[in-house]
Amino acid sequence: MRFRFCGDLDCPDWVLAEISTLAKLSSVKMKLLCAQVLKDLLGEGIDYDKVTKLTADAKFESGDVKATVAVLSFIFSSAAKHDVDSESLSSELQQLGLPKEHTTGLCKSYEDKHSALQGKLRETSLRLGRLESVSWRIDYTLSSSELREVNEPLIQLKLQSQGAESGSTETTVVSVSADKFRVLLAELKQAQVRMNALQ
Amino acid sequence: MLLVLSEEHKEHLSFLPQVDAAVVGEFGRIALEFLRRGTSPKIYEGAARKLGVSVEMVQHGVEGLMFLMTESSKHMISEVDFLDSVLVLGFSEELNQILLQLYLQHHAHIRSILSQLPSNQPAYHNLEWRLDVQLASRAVRQQVVPILTLRLLLSGVGDGVCARRGKVLQTDPSTLLHLISTLEGALAAMKSSHARRIFRNIK
Numbered sequence: 001m002r003f004r005f006c007g008d009l010d011c012p013d014w015v016l017a018e019i020s021t022l023a024k025l026s027s028v029k030m031k032l033l034c035a036q037v038l039k040d041l042l043g044e045g046i047d048y049d050k051v052t053k054l055t056a057d058a059k060f061e062s063g064d065v066k067a068t069v070a071v072l073s074f075i076f077s078s079a080a081k082h083d084v085d086s087e088s089l090s091s092e093l094q095q096l097g098l099p100k101e102h103t104t105g106l107c108k109s110y111e112d113k114h115s116a117l118q119g120k121l122r123e124t125s126l127r128l129g130r131l132e133s134v135s136w137r138i139d140y141t142l143s144s145s146e147l148r149e150v151n152e153p154l155i156q157l158k159l160q161s162q163g164a165e166s167g168s169t170e171t172t173v174v175s176v177s178a179d180k181f182r183v184l185l186a187e188l189k190q191a192q193v194r195m196n197a198l199q
Numbered sequence: 200m201l202l203v204l205s206e207e208h209k210e211h212l213s214f215l216p217q218v219d220a221a222v223v224g225e226f227g228r229i230a231l232e233f234l235r236r237g238t239s240p241k242i243y244e245g246a247a248r249k250l251g252v253s254v255e256m257v258q259h260g261v262e263g264l265m266f267l268m269t270e271s272s273k274h275m276i277s278e279v280d281f282l283d284s285v286l287v288l289g290f291s292e293e294l295n296q297i298l299l300q301l302y303l304q305h306h307a308h309i310r311s312i313l314s315q316l317p318s319n320q321p322a323y324h325n326l327e328w329r330l331d332v333q334l335a336s337r338a339v340r341q342q343v344v345p346i347l348t349l350r351l352l353l354s355g356v357g358d359g360v361c362a363r364r365g366k367v368l369q370t371d372p373s374t375l376l377h378l379i380s381t382l383e384g385a386l387a388a389m390k391s392s393h394a395r396r397i398f399r400n401i402k
Contacts, residue, residue, distance in 0.1 A: 125327075125329060126348060128350075128367060191337075194335055194340075198334075
């Protein structure tokens with residue numbers, strides 16, 4: 001059976017198994033749990049004490065609690081990833097055996113946070129070496145050990161970018177002569193024109 | 200199978216009958232925390248002060264208890280064997296039962312901690328990818344070149360769970376298809392009759 005929210009693939013077995021665990025919660029508690037999981041997915045952190053309190057009524061063990069959080073995270077992030085609308089998500093979840101009240105609660109939370117989720121997922125997509133800042137300085141060389149009168153402007157560029165490993169910053173310092181800098185600027189302007197044409 | 204306890208170990212554990220049952224339970228808890236997070240001398244000093252014995256005796260008692268638990272969990276010995284092994288120490292019946300309860304409650308957890316210990320090979324942690332299309336470069340305009348950028352995150356390498364290293368790779372669609380078919384071939388090899396015969400014999 002192909003499901004849109006799984007990217008037109010089969011639903012993973014563990015998701016099927018945990019949907020029956022989800023059904024043990026009352027639909028009100030499940031809506032609150034969805035809110036917690038969405039907060040976690042949007043990067044605001046999850047309050048595990050609240051989660052354990054919500055699942056305490058249904059007498060979940062710690063394994064069940066983790067499984068519930070995992071399956072809700074999967075459903076939300078996978079549905080946002082494949083840009084599934086909430087009606088399709090609702091019908092697919094009901095096909096998998098999630099009761100109607102739970103599905104409506106879940107899909108309402110999904111619809112509210114749909115664009116926020118997609119924005120967050122877009123931010124966390126793979127980016128290599130993001131440029132963080134550029135600073136520059138223009139010097140004027142008067143003279144050097146090789147030549148008594150040099151009289152040339154020189155640009156010092158400092159580029160700060162995120163390194164290949166997350167969290168590290170790399171600093172590159174380059175000094176560019178006036179002619180080379182004009183070439184660099186012309187090429188970058190051409191690239192900017194092409195980028196603007198795309199948007 | 201029976202555990203064979205060394206003389207030194209028996210001597211360390213001989214401290215346990217001198218204290219009452221609640222303290223043994225407390226020592227059990229400290230021993231398990233030791234496994235999970237290591238221990239601090241403050242805990243030993245506090246316990247030694249309360250019981251009026253030397254810090255060394257407390258430390259040996261806790262460590263002896265922890266070693267007993269890890270050895271039992273490592274060999275997955277049954278209840279009967281555990282009781283027989285502990286009988287050698289000559290403890291009271293009540294103490295034996297407490298130790299047995301401690302073992303039964305925690306052996307699964309101890310085994311999972313022990314299984315995480317030998318992690319010296321980098322293992323797959325996560326794969327992030329991005330599909331781009333190169334439209335132009337400084338040298339050539341009007342291009343259409345699809346490029347797939349991958350970041351393979353590996354865990355392990357000595358530090359245990361931490362120290363994620365990421366390798367950045369780039370590939371074009373035809374190489375990607377070849378990669379996919381090779382990996383699917385590897386998965387299919389698990390279903391071959393040769394592999395199945397081996398799995399059946401292991402189970």
